[in-house]
Structure formats: C-alpha cells, structure tokens
Amino acid sequence: MTTDVRVLEPAERDAWYGNLIRAFGGVDESSEERELWRALTEYDRSIGVWDGDECVGSAGAFTFELSVPGGACVSAAGVTMVSVAATHRRRGVLTSMMRRQLDDVRSWGEPVAVLTASEPVIYGRFGYGTGTLNVSAEIDTARVRLSVPPGTDDVRLRYAPPADVLDACEAVYARLVPGRPGMLARRPGWERVALLDPESERGGASALQCVVAERDGEVAGYARFRVKPEWTPSGHNGTVVLEDLEGLDPVVRAALWRFLFGVDLTTTLRTRGRPVDEGWQHLVSDIRRCNLRTRDALHVRLVDVGAALAARTYQAPVDVVFEVEDAFCPWNEGRWRLYGDPKGASCARTEDAADLALSVVELGSAYLGGVSLASLAGAGLVRELRQGAVAEASAGFTSAVAPWLPHGF
Template sequence: MTTQLRTLRAAEWDGWYGKLERAFGGTPEAPEERALYRDLTEVDRSIGVWDGSEVVGTAGAFSFRMTVPGGAQLPAAGVTMVSVQPTHRRRGLLTEMMRQQLADVRRREEPLAVLTASEPVIYGRFGYGMATRQAALRVETKRVALTLPDGTDGVRLRLVPLAEAVADCERVYAAVAAERPGMLARQPGWERLPLLDPPADREGTGELLCVLAEVAGEVRGYARYAVKAEWSPRGPDGTVKLRDIEALDPVVRAALWRYLLDIDLTSALVSHNRPVDEPLLQMVSDLRRCEVRVRDGLFLRPVEVGAALAGRTYAAPVDVVLDVEDTFCPWNQGRWRLTGDAKGASCERTTDAADLALSVRELGAAYLGDTRLSALAAAGRVRELRPGALAETSGAFGSDVAPWLPHGF
C-alpha cells in the first residue's frame, strides 16, 4: 500500500469531509451545519491521507486564541476533524498526521494545541492531557427554589430573534471569555455556531429562542434555549433545553436562571455543558433535585513548553525546575526553570537539578488549573525530586475560576 499525506485542496473539501462523516458513523450532518464548517475550515491547516484517489485519513486545526490563568489570550491550535477509515487503521496514519500537525503548530508559533476527544484514550500518547471538565445538569424545576441577590427584580428580560441578538450576545461572551481560562475568543464566523438550529436536529423541541437581560438599557446577559413540550397524566411536563447562558454579574445571572426555571408548562431543565463551578448549584434550595454528571472537556498539549508556561500567571510565587518528558515533540524534552507569580512568569532551559519530573501530558492536564499536580502525583504520574516542591508548584498552578470550554469545535 502506498499512501500520501498532504494538505487539503479547497476543491477536495466535500469528499474529504464526507469521509470524516463516514468515520463518525456515516450519518450526514444537517446542511446548515455542514455549510458552517465548510466556511470555517482553514484549508491550509487541513491535511489528509490519500490511498490513490481515496481519502483514508483527515485532520484539521482552527486558529484560536484561548484564555489562560491571568487573563492572557494565547494562540492555540484547535485540533479537529480527525479520522482514519476503518480499512486503514493500525498502520500509523494517525500518528503521522499528529506529528505533521504539531510540527506545523510549532512553525506557526502557537504554544498550545487543544482538542475535544470522541475517544479520550487516543490522545494521551500524543501528549494531550485532560485540562477542563464540564457538568451536565438536569434540574427538577418545580422542586427547587432559588436564593436570589438583591436587585434581581430590577433586571429587564425580553425575547429577541436570534439574529437580532448576535451583537449583544457576542459582546457579553467576549467579556466573560476574558475572565475564565479555557474559553475561546470567538474569531469571525464562530458567532454562527451557537445559532445552529436545524429542524432535523431538534428532537422534538421548538425553535431556539434567545432572552436578553438588561439593566439601565444595557444588555448584561443572555440565554439561548428551546422547549420540548410534553404531557403526562399529571399535566404539563415539558423540558427546557438550555443551549448557553452568560452574564456579567451575579444579579443578571440570577434573573436569567429564575426565568429559565419558571417557564410555563415545564418541569425540568437540562444542559449538557456547564462549568463545574456553575453558580446555579449554589443558588438552589435542594441540590439533590439537580442531577449533575461531570465528564472530560478540553484536552490540552503544550507545543512549546517555555512559551506556554511563560504565557500564564501563577496563584502563588513559584520557582521550580521541571524535568519534562516529551518523546513525541523532542524539542520540549529536558529541564525547564519556571519562575513566576500573579504578575507574570518566565520559563527557560536550565541545567540545574530538577525538582519535579513529569511528562508533557501531565503538564497539559495541570496547565489551566483544573487538575492538581498533587492529584497526578498521588496517581504516580508526577514525581517529586525535591521535598516541598510538589505542594509549592501544585498550589501555584491553581485557578480560582474553574477552566471551561463552552462549546466544541
């Protein structure tokens, strides 16, 4: 078998993407979703493997900027559209695509690569660590009450057509994204993603709706949701399916949650992706009426260890030498001295004795502050070489706000 790995040509996109759909079960996406991803695809960052004229492997990347602890928004390659056809598995094609892709990310001087994984077990061997988690919620809305801050009644709520609300929603999103690690600064075109509402994908819900929250004429929050109308022998038993909710302050957030939990003819609210520190869970009267399931979210890989660690700040002063193992990207292999605090950091090569030893995968897992280095050490994945170094470094890497990725890519 002779295969060729190369960059996608624009005219090949339909066939290339069709093979991606086949690898993920063969069900074509709704035309609206397919058209969006065609527009968003960066062809020069999309690669494939061809066996003759047949596409047998795909991989791509988006050019993102991601918020990291301290508020900087660093360049990050959003790895996406990865597939290998079942006829060509176990032949090293995925490894070669990942290798070429990471070399290209390095050439573009992006210190981070990130992805969401359909099968998380795949990506650890390429240096990706689980860096954020997400919570799925189901709230029995008729069996909980909310503790509301003063001023909630002063928030004006109004339903607005999706297209008319885009500018206001994106302004709120940009402000929120700048404060939470793991969130992506939305590039042009990505504002269309949360508006996708193909009728074929609604699964019995009505159309997607948008409610804006205003204070003194300023939009300070929004929620997008749909309602699935259902009836039981007891009466109305509908479900609010929440797409997203963002707010600039606790009062506006409370007003939006009260609205969502009090929609007529419904008895439950579900959301598939909220941060693990979702404030709603501190507002409800009975947490047992809020089913919470936590799973992996964003996977992260430092592509340039020095630039990645110097690009964020640290919750406590830290001066540590890290012995980093990275056989897949050998330019990262070796010892790095990280010095930093809440104001900034530097990370340079060193010949000094190491304080901690870990692989780049563990570094990626801890990078945004969700996974503690101490927890990884307890699992045998980080080794302390200088007494006290683990506690010092683990605390410094922490984030007061839980990192979170609000949408896939």
C-alpha cells in the same frame, strides 16, 4: 500500504469531509451545517491522508486564542475533524497526521494545541492531557427552588430573535473571556455556530429561543434555549433545554437562571457543558435533584513548553525546575525552570537539578489551573524530587475559577 499526507486543497474537501462524516456514523448534516463548517475550514491548516484517490484520514486546526490564568490569551491550534477510515485502522494513519500536525503547529509559533475527544483514550499517546471538565445537569424544577441575590428583580428580561441580538450577545461573551481560563476568543464567523438550528437535532424541542437580560438599557446577559413540550395524563411535563447562558455578574446570571426554572408548562431544566463551579449550584434548594454529571471537555497539549508556561500567570510565587518527558515532541524534553507569580512568568531551559518530574501530558492537564499537580502526584504521575515542590507548584498553577470550554469546535 503507501499513503500520502498532504495539505488539503479546496477541490478535495468534499471527499475529505465525506470521510469524516462516514467515520462518525455516516449521518448527513443539514445544508446549513455543511456550509458553515465549509466556510470555517482553514485549508492551509487542514491535512488529509490519501490512498490513491481515496481519502482515508482527515485532520484540521482552527486558529484560536485561548484564555489562560491571568487573563491573557495564548495562540492555540484547535485540532478538529480528525478521522480515519475504518478500512485503514492500525496502519499508522492517525500517528502520521498527529506527527505532521504538531510539527506544523510548532512551525506556526503556536505554543498550545487543544481538542475535544470523541474517545479520550486516543490522544494521551500524542501528549494531550485532560485540562477542563464540564458539568451537565437535569434539574427537577417542580421540586427544586432557586434563591437569588438582592437586585435580581432590577434586571429586565425580554425575548428576542437570536439573530437580532447576536452582536450584543457576542459583546457580552467577549467581555467574559479574560475572566475564565479555557474560553475561546471567537474570531469572525464563529458567532454563527451558536445559531445553528437544524430541525433534525432538536429532538422534538422548539426552534432556538433567546432571552436577553438588560440593565440600564444595555444587554448584560443572555440565555439561548429550547422548550420540549410533553403531556402526561396528570398534566404538563415539559423540558427546558439550555444551549448557552452568559451574564456579566452574579445578579444577571441569577435572573436568567430564575427565568429558566419558571418557564411555563415545564418541570425539568436540562443543561450540558457548563462550568463545574457555576454559581447556580449554590442557589438551589436540593442539589441531589439536579443530577449533576461531569465529563472531560478540553484536552490540552503543550507544543512549546517554555512559551506556554510563560504565557500565563500563577496564583502564588513559583520557582520550580521541571524534568519533562515528551517522546512525541522531543524538543520539549529536558529541564525547564519556571519563575512565576500573579504578575507574570518566565520559563527557560536549565541545567539545574530538577524539582519535579512529569510528562507533557500532566503539564497539559495542569496548564489551565483546573487539575492540580498535587492530585496528579497523588496518582503517581508527578514525582517530587525536592521536598515541598509539589505543594509550591500546585498552589501556583491553581486557577481561582475553574477553566471552562464554552463550546466545541
């Protein structure tokens, strides 16, 4: 098979995007969704694989800033829109795109690539490790009660059309980004993704609703949600479907959660994609009736090991030499000495003896501080070559708050 891997031209986008839609089941999107993703497409960072005039593969890379432990943001390529035509499986199409893309990301000077995976098994062979988990819940609000901290009653809540308060909500989100690893500093245009509201994806629920939380006249938090009414012979049985909730402090967040627990004519609150350490889990009366489920979220790939490890800080002092395996990006292979503490870090090549041996996949998993090196060592994926090195490095890499990806891309 002879195929051509090349940068996407605007005139080719319909064929390129059509291949993507077909690969994900062929269900068409609303015109609103299509136009938004068209506007967000970065053509010079998108590639297609062509067999003659037919597009048989697609991949893109959004320009992102990713928050890391310590509060800094690192340039990251947000890998997206990856597809291979079913007629061209097992012919090296995906590998050729991943090869071209990671070479490009390196040339752009971006030390990290990230993605969300339709199938997690796919991307490990290209050096991606699961870096964050999200939690979903289906809370029986007819039985579960929520305790709230003092001051919650001082927070004013009001309904507002989502578009009317978008700027104020984005300002809240932006203030939160440095405080939790894994969040994306949104570039202009990305705020519109949160307002996508095609009727075809509501599942019988209402149009998107928004409540803002105010203190001293300023917006300090918000919740975007839908309500799905349902009635049984014994009465109401509706569901609140939470899409997004942010607050600047625990009191504001508690006020928003209390509101959601008490929406009229509902008995269930359904959430998805929330931080695994979110505070509401400690305020509920019965965690079992919240039906928590976790799943992988952000997959992380260190494209430049030295630059990536130097871009974050470390909870405890670290002086460790890694022996890194990276067959797909061999420029990362070899020994790297990491010095780090809560104030900063440096990472450079060294000839010193290695303390830990691992692949770039494990480094990607541990990078944001949510997956411990000790846990990976317990699975046999990190080898300790100097006694005590696992405990030292694991303590340094850990984040005080769990990393979290707030939305897909």
